[in-house]
Amino acid sequence: MEAFSNYDLLDAVTHKKVAEGHKASFCLEDTTCDVGVRRRYACTAHTQGLGPGCYDTYDAHIDCQWIDITDVAPGNYILKVTVNPDFLVPESDFTNNAARCDITYTGTHATARNCKITSN
Structure with missing residues (x-):
């Protein structure tokens, strides 16, 4: 499976994707x-x-367990993790396949807070 989970780093204000990763x-x-x-x-x-x-x-x-943020400026972001994004794995409930966390990136480290399961 090419992408079992997707990792998207979104700008906290515009929600525009600034970096991404995935897990095969x-x-x-x-x-x-x-x-x-x-x-x-x-x-x-x-x-x-x-x-x-x-x-x-x-x-x-283990390889592919990160998002490359080399070119990301310090600031506030949202980390969105989506598991089974293409619904290729049968499940009894697809509504709990995404989570979002507020991220503060200082340029040297990142802090996650307010992580919540979301429907998308």
């Missing part, structure tokens, strides 16, 4: 689950998926 996917599995929830899917068992209460988590050092 080759396997979905339950790498972490809430307490009391049993893992159901594992790529090594050739059964892909994400169970309720489970997550497919990745460390930051």
Whole structure:
């Protein structure tokens, strides 16, 4: 899958996209689950998926886990993350596939706050 999730950095005032990234996917599995929830899917068992209460988590050092902000000026932004943007993975509910966070970028570091699940 070419884009399992999209990462868009938007100007806080105009909502114009100033930077973007995406995550490709080759396997979905339950790498972490809430307490009391049993893992159901594992790529090594050739059964892909994400169970309720489970997550497919990745460390930051894995390729494509960032947005290149080299040319982005310091200021206020919105980070929009959309999972399964093309609806290629069957789900029981597509309304919780996006989240937005307010971002303050100083030129040397970024701070996220007010993260919320959104419908788009």
